Amino acid sequence: MINLTIDGKKYQAEEGQTILEVANRHGIFIPTLCVDEAVSAYGACRLCMVEIERKGRKKLVASCLYEVEEGLAVSTQNERIANIRKTVIELLLARCPQSEGVQAMAKKLGVTCSRFESEKPENLCTLCALCTRVCSEVVGKSAISLVSRGTSREVALPYYEDKTDCIACGSCAYICPTGAIKMEDGNGMRTITWPNCQVSFNLSAVPSAAPNGFPKNRSSIS
Amino acid sequence: MINTAIKKFNSVAELEAKRQEILKDRNSQKTVIAICCGTGCQAYGAKKVADAFEEELSKAGLGDKVEVRTTGCHGFCERGPLVVIRPQNIFYQRLKISDIPEIIEKTIKNNEVIERLLYVDPMTKDKKVHEHDVPFYKKQMRLVFGNNGNIDPTSIDDYLAVGGYKSLAKAISGLKPEEIVEEVIKSGLRGRGGGGFPTGWKWKSCRDAHDPVKYVICNCDEGDPGAFMDRSLMEGNPHSVIEGMIIGAYAIGSHEAYIYIRDEYPMAVKHALLAIKQAEDYGLLGENILGSGFDLKIHINRGGGAFVCGESTALMASLEGKVGEPRAKYVHTSEKGLHDKPTTLNNVETWANIPLIIEKGADWFNKIGTEGSKGTKIFSLVGKVNNTGLIEVPMGITLREIVYDIGGGIPKGKKFKAIQTGGPSGGCLPESMLDLPVDFDELTKAGSMMGSGAMIVMDEDNCMVEIARYFLSFLEGESCGKCVPCREGVKRMRQILERITKGEGEEGDIELLEQLSQAIQDASLCALGGSAPNPVLSTIKYFRDEYEAHIRQKTCPAKECKALITYNIIDANCPGCGLCYKACPTGAIISQGKKMPVILDQSKCTKCGACFDACKLHAVEIR
Numbered sequence: 034m035i036n037l038t039i040d041g042k043k044y045q046a047e048e049g050q051t052i053l054e055v056a057n058r059h060g061i062f063i064p065t066l067c068v069d070e071a072v073s074a075y076g077a078c079r080l081c082m083v084e085i086e087r088k089g090r091k092k093l094v095a096s097c098l099y100e101v102e103e104g105l106a107v108s109t110q111n112e113r114i115a116n117i118r119k120t121v122i123e124l125l126l127a128r129c130p131q132s133e134g135v136q137a138m139a140k141k142l143g144v145t146c147s148r149f150e151s152e153k154p155e156n157l158c159t160l161c162a163l164c165t166r167v168c169s170e171v172v173g174k175s176a177i178s179l180v181s182r183g184t185s186r187e188v189a190l191p192y193y194e195d196k197t198d199c200i201a202c203g204s205c206a207y208i209c210p211t212g213a214i215k216m217e218d219g220n221g222m223r224t225i226t227w228p229n230c231q232v233s234f235n236l237s238a239v240p241s242a243a244p245n246g247f248p249k250n251r252s253s254i255s
Numbered sequence: 256m257i258n259t260a261i262k263k264f265n266s267v268a269e270l271e272a273k274r275q276e277i278l279k280d281r282n283s284q285k286t287v288i289a290i291c292c293g294t295g296c297q298a299y300g301a302k303k304v305a306d307a308f309e310e311e312l313s314k315a316g317l318g319d320k321v322e323v324r325t326t327g328c329h330g331f332c333e334r335g336p337l338v339v340i341r342p343q344n345i346f347y348q349r350l351k352i353s354d355i356p357e358i359i360e361k362t363i364k365n366n367e368v369i370e371r372l373l374y375v376d377p378m379t380k381d382k383k384v385h386e387h388d389v390p391f392y393k394k395q396m397r398l399v400f401g402n403n404g405n406i407d408p409t410s411i412d413d414y415l416a417v418g419g420y421k422s423l424a425k426a427i428s429g430l431k432p433e434e435i436v437e438e439v440i441k442s443g444l445r446g447r448g449g450g451g452f453p454t455g456w457k458w459k460s461c462r463d464a465h466d467p468v469k470y471v472i473c474n475c476d477e478g479d480p481g482a483f484m485d486r487s488l489m490e491g492n493p494h495s496v497i498e499g500m501i502i503g504a505y506a507i508g509s510h511e512a513y514i515y516i517r518d519e520y521p522m523a524v525k526h527a528l529l530a531i532k533q534a535e536d537y538g539l540l541g542e543n544i545l546g547s548g549f550d551l552k553i554h555i556n557r558g559g560g561a562f563v564c565g566e567s568t569a570l571m572a573s574l575e576g577k578v579g580e581p582r583a584k585y586v587h588t589s590e591k592g593l594h595d596k597p598t599t600l601n602n603v604e605t606w607a608n609i610p611l612i613i614e615k616g617a618d619w620f621n622k623i624g625t626e627g628s629k630g631t632k633i634f635s636l637v638g639k640v641n642n643t644g645l646i647e648v649p650m651g652i653t654l655r656e657i658v659y660d661i662g663g664g665i666p667k668g669k670k671f672k673a674i675q676t677g678g679p680s681g682g683c684l685p686e687s688m689l690d691l692p693v694d695f696d697e698l699t700k701a702g703s704m705m706g707s708g709a710m711i712v713m714d715e716d717n718c719m720v721e722i723a724r725y726f727l728s729f730l731e732g733e734s735c736g737k738c739v740p741c742r743e744g745v746k747r748m749r750q751i752l753e754r755i756t757k758g759e760g761e762e763g764d765i766e767l768l769e770q771l772s773q774a775i776q777d778a779s780l781c782a783l784g785g786s787a788p789n790p791v792l793s794t795i796k797y798f799r800d801e802y803e804a805h806i807r808q809k810t811c812p813a814k815e816c817k818a819l820i821t822y823n824i825i826d827a828n829c830p831g832c833g834l835c836y837k838a839c840p841t842g843a844i845i846s847q848g849k850k851m852p853v854i855l856d857q858s859k860c861t862k863c864g865a866c867f868d869a870c871k872l873h874a875v876e877i878r
Contacts, residue, residue: 076583077738079778093777098583113777117740120774124743148767149747160736179578179736182561184746186736 037105052096052107053081063096063109067161072170074098075162082117084108123147125159132157132211157213158228160186164205164214174198190230201234263538265546267424274415286321287341289404293328293487296335304336307352311359327403327491330645331391339386346386347372377663391642394660396631399607400647403491408526411533414494420539422613426502427547435506436462441617443629448474448602449706451695461589462507464597471504471512472600478562479678482709484633484645485603489523493530499609504551507599511552515570518557528555562733566781567600580735581781604633624650628694636662638712655689669714677706679726680786682793702793718815719798720805724752726790741784744775757818760806814877817862821878826852828874835866
């Protein structure tokens with residue numbers, strides 16, 4: 034077991050756990066918008082920055098990525114951290130003012146409006162990359178990815194149209210915290226809509242299963 | 256034709272025998288015409304000058320007696336094409352093909368100096384005959400970069416002739432890997448790529464990491480506007496970099512190395528590939544190097560031209576074939592780097608320093624420089640300065656010495672305003688900081704940084720708000736977009752700066768910029784975002800009055816921001832000569848006939864400044 038302190042209180046953690054995991058387990062609030070236990074940590078939203086002290090030196094780290102170590106001292110609140118949280122959430126509010134996920138987080142952080150003007154109010158995507166991570170890490174497909182860099186970065190299918198790898202599972206829509214990805218079933222069709230592309234699939238009936246659990250026509254296959 | 260088999264050296268003694276053979280063949284009194292064929296001089300036509308020399312020499316029957324050597328960059332790009340005639344060291348500049356017959360006739364045949372081709376010191380009007388007397392070179396200490404002008408980068412024999420691979424021989428035959436690491440630690444060498452981390456300690460932690468597979472990487476992904484030292488070193492003396500890498504790999508215990516070069520540097524790629532092949536042929540690289548039993552393979556990887564790929568973790572992701580995006584470095588790359596294996600990544604210039612340290616010793620090396628920064632540093636000196644080019648100076652030299660003694664001051668008698676050190680994410684330092692010694696820690700304390708070593712000089716015509724806006728817009732375009740503060744924050748800072756330069760700045764903008772800067776510095780994932788606010792913070796710190804003038808008085812003191820200036824005709828000075836009329840592309844100037852002042856129609860004026868440049872009588876003013 035590893036001994037550490039968070040905001041002055043002593044805690045124990047297992048090796049390999051991140052600061053965020055330990056804090057979550059003990060009900061200490063650290064805001065995040067790009068973390069989900071289903072996928073690996075990424076460190077993109079930077080809301081979860083905390084200050085650590087090691088060998089007398091202080092530095093700011095992303096708690097979702099930093100693994101705990103013996104004697105670590107963590108502070109989850111101070112002026113610099115508050116400035117980061119406020120700035121990041123204001124930047125995201127300006128990026129996607131209508132996103133309920135962002136609005137809820139802003140409210141939690143006591144931020145009601147952004148000092149920056151919104152340029153594309155209909156945009157819902159914060160580029161947290163949960164969708165692309167779940168597609169590659171959980172589904173094992175990488176049917177979508179983040180294309181381009183900087184402010185022109187976006188989620189898209191290869192060449193904005195190649196749906197070859199998509200299996201229409203909808204994991205991306207399920208994990209999306211902002212509602213930027215939509216999935217609709219109806220009339221025998223499933224349609225998934227990302228901010229920049231859309232695919233439709235025919236839904237086909239799965240052959241009903243025999244009592245042994247195998248499809249009825251299995252014997253004819255083998 | 257049967258290829259003469261290249262001799263592969265199986266021992267240090269065989270290498271030394273070859274060196275003696277090369278030196279014996281070379282008559283030190285033989286005339287060598289060394290022509291700078293670095294990228295800058297080539298743009299001026301240096302290759303054609305070299306061809307013309309060859310042709311004229313063979314016409315004169317001197318083909319065997321005089322050697323034409325196309326070398327790497329000599330540094331003084333401002334004055335290219337450059338030629339140095341050795342052994343006398345006669346320095347000719349701005350050569351044309353038509354000058355060549357005269358040089359052969361007078362200088363080569365009769366040892367006469369041609370005055371009109373010499374460099375004239377703009378301060379004293381003295382003509383300088385020898386390269387070492389030219390003020391640009393005089394204050395330099397070209398330890399790493401000096402051989403660039405002596406050797407043909409495509410010839411390994413040239414490199415051997417100046418003592419190349421001596422350090423490798425010394426390291427591999429006489430020193431234990433641990434001793435090499437200790438020597439590098441003792442030398443005090445700090446990484447030349449920007450961060451300035453102690454090289455030896457980096458090597459030590461990689462050497463100590465428990466993994467049989469380790470990698471060595473040379474970072475030649477140079478993307479800073481105005482920086483070209485890595486390029487020139489890789490183009491002009493690739494063997495010095497490779498020799499450093501072999502020594503490093505031996506010290507760390509690595510058998511596989513990569514050189515990551517931007518694809519925009521084709522000559523660097525070509526010369527590095529050739530140098531690797533030559534070193535392999537000689538048994539200096541590959542299996543059983545010089546009979547020592549140590550193996551090393553060096554690969555070349557061409558980068559796609561993303562600025563962020565110069566960042567070590569992004570570079571490694573790119574090397575692995577993934578998108579070049581940085582990741583958190585909480586576990587050092589010296590423990591988990593490329594393919595999660597211990598990796599030592601150093602910049603081109605850092606690697607090129609290694610042979611020197613091994614050859615001359617850590618004690619010799621750390622006598623040069625300051626307490627915290629040892630050795631020399633290569634800078635690219637560009638912008639509003641008379642002598643632009645690459646300079647190598649001892650650490651601790653002052654900015655004033657760089658700008659005035661080496662750089663020759665500011666052109667057209669203008670006033671110095673600021674110098675940006677460290678490339679786009681460095682800070683702008685004002686005149687009051689000119690006596691600051693150039694040193695990793697001093698620059699950081701002043702709100703700037705060493706960075707890659709790009710130095711951009713600005714004069715009174717540069718608006719500092721506009722400069723900050725320019726660099727932020729570069730960084731906005733180069734941000735990978737992974738983390739919010741860098742992607743969204745830098746964009747917002749650029750927008751605020753843009754508003755200010757357009758005269759739409761508001762009270763509170765400066766404070767908002769400062770507060771955004773703090774959050775971006777604190778929260779960004781990598782150094783691109785972490786240092787992006789530097790140009791803004793440093794210009795606010797040293798030139799706050801300019802920001803205030805833009806915001807409150809809606810004026811641009813440097814008269815650069817187009818939205819805040821107007822061009823006007825001073826009637827008393829204008830004889831109606833029509834020069835401005837001809838220069839104006841939009842028809843904004845209306846002639847009222849000869850001897851009558853022209854009229855400038857503000858509604859048509861696009862503020863291009865053509866009339867201002869055209870007028871010789873100072874009849875156009877900027878308000």
